[in-house]
Amino acid sequence: MASASLAPIAAFPFHLKANTDLHRLASSLPSSSRSSPRRRHSDGFNLSAGKHSRELTGTEAAKWRIKVSFFSPFLKKKSREDLKEELMEAIAPLDRGSESSFEDQERVDEIARELEAVNPTKEPLKSNYLNGKWELLYTTSRSILQPQRPKILRPFGKIYQAINTDSLRAQNMETWPYFNQVTADLVPLNSRRVAVRFDRFKIGGLIPIKAPERASGELEITYLDEEIR
Numbered sequence: 001m002a003s004a005s006l007a008p009i010a011a012f013p014f015h016l017k018a019n020t021d022l023h024r025l026a027s028s029l030p031s032s033s034r035s036s037p038r039r040r041h042s043d044g045f046n047l048s049a050g051k052h053s054r055e056l057t058g059t060e061a062a063k064w065r066i067k068v069s070f071f072s073p074f075l076k077k078k079s080r081e082d083l084k085e086e087l088m089e090a091i092a093p094l095d096r097g098s099e100s101s102f103e104d105q106e107r108v109d110e111i112a113r114e115l116e117a118v119n120p121t122k123e124p125l126k127s128n129y130l131n132g133k134w135e136l137l138y139t140t141s142r143s144i145l146q147p148q149r150p151k152i153l154r155p156f157g158k159i160y161q162a163i164n165t166d167s168l169r170a171q172n173m174e175t176w177p178y179f180n181q182v183t184a185d186l187v188p189l190n191s192r193r194v195a196v197r198f199d200r201f202k203i204g205g206l207i208p209i210k211a212p213e214r215a216s217g218e219l220e221i222t223y224l225d226e227e228i229r
Contacts, residue, residue, distance in 0.1 A: 001021060001022055001112050001115070001116060001221075001222045001223045001229060021136070021138065021139045021140075021141065022087070022091065022112070022136075022137045022138040022139070022228060022229075023134035023135060023136055023137060023161060023228065023229050024134065024135050024137050024227060024228050025129075025132050025133070025134055025135075025226070025227055025228070025229075078114070080115070080118045080120065080225075083111060083114050083115045083118070084115065084227070084228065086111055087108065087111045087112065087115060090104070090107055090108050090111055091108060091137060091138040094108075094138060096136060096137065096138055096139060096144075096145070096159075097138050097139050097140055097141075097145055098145045098147065098154070100140070105140060108138065112223070115223055116222045116223045119222070119223045119224065120224075120225055121221075121223075121224040121225060122191070122192075123191035123192065124191070124192050124221035124224040124229070125165060125188055125190075125191050125192060125194065125221070126191060127224060129224050129225060129226050129229075130163055130165055130221065130224060130229070131163060131164055131165055131166070132162070132163065133160050133161075133162045134160060134161045134162070134163070134229065135158055135159070135160055136158075136159040136160070136161065137228075144159070155174050155177075155178060155180075156176070156177070157174060157175035157176030157177065157178075158175045159172070159173070159174055159175070160172070160173045160175070161173070163186075165186075168185060168186040168187070168188070168194075169183065169184070169185060169186065170183070170184045170186055170196065170219075171183045171184070178204060179204055179205035180201070180202065180203055180204065180205070181201070181202040181205060182198055182200070182201045182202070182211070183198070183199055183200050184196045184197055184198045184199060185197045185199060186219070189218070192220060192221050192222070193218060193219070193220045193221075194218065194219050195216065195217075195218055196216060196217045196218060196219050197215075197216050198211040198215035198216065198217075199211050
C-alpha cells in the first residue's frame with residue numbers, strides 16, 4: 001500500500017495522502033483488477049445498538065467486557081497470506097475502485113490496515129522488492145478514477161508504476177487508450193518515504209511536456225512484500 005500528497009495532473013498522481021492504494025508487481029503474478037480516503041479510526045472493539053436495542057446496565061456491561069476480554073486471546077489470528085487473499089477478494093469486483101461504495105471502501109481500508117500491521121518489510125526503500133513494474137489494482141484517488149468524467153473518457157486500460165531505487169527514478173504509465181506517462185525523481189526522506197519531483201509528462205505517449213516546478217509530492221510505502229505494496 002502507498003500514500004502520497006500531490007497529483008500534478010489528473011491522469012498521473014503519486015497518490016494523494018489519505019488514500020488507500022494497492023499495487024501488484026506486474027512481473028511476478030498474472031494481471032488482475034487494484035489504496036477509501038485513508039481514515040484512521042481508533043483501534044479497539046466498537047459496538048453499535050439498533051433502535052430496538054436496550055441500554056446495558058452496569059452489571060451487564062461489566063459481564064460483556066469480561067466475556068470479550070476472556071475470549072479475545074483465543075480468537076484465531078489471521079495470517080499475512082490470509083489477509084492478502086481477503087484483500088484481493090474484496091477489491092476484485094471494484095474495477096480499481098471506481099465501482100466501490102462507501103461500505104466497500106471501509107472494508108478495504110480495514111483489511112489494508114490489518115495487513116500494514118504485519119508488514120514484513122520495515123525499510124522498503126532498502127528492499128529489492130520495491131524495484132520493478134507495478135500494476136495499479138485499487139485506489140480511492142479521484143484524480144485517477146475521474147468519476148466526474150463520462151466512463152468513455154476515463155482510463156480503462158491497465159495503469160503501471162515503475163520504480164527504480166538504484167537510480168531513484170519512477171514512472172507512471174497508462175495503457176489503452178491514452179498511453180500517457182509521467183516521470184519523476186525520488187528523494188528519500190526516510191526508509192519508507194520519498195519526495196517526488198516530477199520532471200516530464202508525455203501525452204499520448206508522444207508529446208513531451210516539461211513538468212512545472214509545483215509538480216511535486218510524497219510517496220510513502222506502508223506495506224511491501226514480493227507481490228504487493
